Amino acid sequence: MKLDTLVKPSVLTQPVYEPGKPIEDVARELGLDPAGIIKLASNENPWGSSPLAVAAAKRALEHGELYPDGGCFSLRQKLATRWGLAAQQFIVGNGSNEIIELLGHVFLREGDEVVMAAPAFVVYKLVTRLFGATPVEVPLREWRHDLNAMAAAITPRTKLVFVCTPNNPTGTANTAPEVLAFARALPEHVVGVFDEAYAEFLVNAPDLRPLIAEGRKIICLRTFSKIYGLASLRVGYGYGSAEMCALLNRVKQPFNVNAIAQAAALAALDDSDFAEKTARENRAGLADLVRGCEGLGLEVVRSVANFMLVRVGDGERVFNALQRKGVIVRPVRSYGLPEWVRITVGTPAQNARFIFELAIATRV
Ligand SMILES: Cc1ncc(COP(=O)(O)O)c(C=O)c1O
Structure with a gap:
């Protein structure tokens, strides 16, 4: 066979x-x-890379014999202070790529649809397919997400919607009011995933925290790969409701983020x-x-x-x-x-x- x-x-x-x-x-x-x-x-x-992160990573290497903190306690604590959220509102991943995959584990099964822009970061489509779900690609309009068309593409089968701003590969961004209005209008049965991998390069990045506080089904993704120059260490995070993050934490590997990466990310936040x-x-x-x-x-x-x-x-x-x-x-x-x-x-x-x-x- x-x-x-x-x-x-x-x-x-x-x-x-x-x-x-x-x-x-x-x-x-x-x-x-x-x-x-x-x-x-x-x-x-x-x-x-952030020099503070490199120094911290080197120190962490001295204890390579120990498993990392699977719960990323210190990093989530520090992120919580930084963002004015609770530590339970964070999920740390082996790159934000991992969190995209965790979303698939938690939410996607055959027959589900996932709305995304085209072109947008290709991993949305790869993860959607991996879980047997169907990508619904909505062409960009004048190089930016056509948020009206994306809203119109939502059906009763839609589970996730990805909004990438700034978008990869175009580098373009929708305005903060556009993104917030889109997020606010998402129907109850849809999870909005807002990929903010490049948000630190924006002057007026959308702030979805008020909508998260209202209890909307939103997760925002960030990475240490870009602005802090830690791509090789693989560390990114998501923030959303405590309930959302608990679900994502439930399906991750026990030690998904290594100790070197955790130490580096922690120090990078000070840099x-x-x-x-x-x-x-x-x-x-x-x-x-x-x-x-x-x-x-x-x-x-x-x-x-x-x-x-x-x-x-x-x-x-x-x-x-x-x-x-x-x-x-x-x-x-x-x-x-x-x-x-x-x-x-x-x-x-x-x-x-x-x-x-x-x-x-x-x-x-
Ligand atoms: C839009 C976008 N999201 C997420 C990622 C993943 O970043 P990482 O897994 O390194 O955190 C990338 C990487 O290039 C990206 O372009």
Whole structure:
């Protein structure tokens, strides 16, 4: 009997997540010096990691023999103080990606529908499919979530609705009043998931806490991967009602967040200098990238996040040409945008190098 006859159908039809290429892979495949490669493909922090977090992580490594605190007590406590919520209103995950999966464990079964924008962060669709539920994709309108159309796409079968603001891969955001009005109008049988992975880059991020306090079925997702530069440690969190977080905590692995990551995240929350520097430099870098791309006559999507879409013609060709020069960006054909590439905002030197190589790669 062949192995795949034993497998759940949802696994066999499951699309595979395509991550940004690691520097080492590109170096090996193309015979390049890894030291000369820049990766602007995964919306990572070009300024490194929060130094306070790194110091705390190193200290935590001294006790690698101990299991971590499965309840993330200190981190949830600190997040509670930071947000003015109760510690029970948090779930900490192995990246916010894990929390998206936990939502699937808690809420999704075959026949359920999940409303999301298209294109939006691909993991919503992957998790939906993994649990045998049906993604209902609502096209963006002028590059932003079409919240009216998303509300109209809700049916009695809808379980979850994902709103990603700023959105990946477009970098665009709906306004806070738009998001709040949408959240307030969600029907009783729907859980609203508000992915705030890039919210720290926004000036006026929506604040859904008042709606959570009213008892609405809302969960907001944040990550330490971006603004604090801790992507490799895998730590993110959600906040919502205590009831929602208890359900998500019930289905997680006992030790889902390692002790190094917990220590780093705890210290990162004190590192407002690093977070502010990241946001400030990002704004300047975005402006440089817009100027540089438009200077080459290329169209961009105006972003408020730490990445940006630029229309290059044949995205795959330009991605490959840039990669041969040691500049890794993200082709977005899989997001239905074959003419575009997504570029993460780098340091001024990285941005300048990208623009220089882009000029060559798009000169046909
Ligand atoms: C919109 C969005 N949400 C969530 C994530 C997941 O972040 P992490 O799992 O690193 O916390 C990402 C990562 O790129 C993202 O772009």
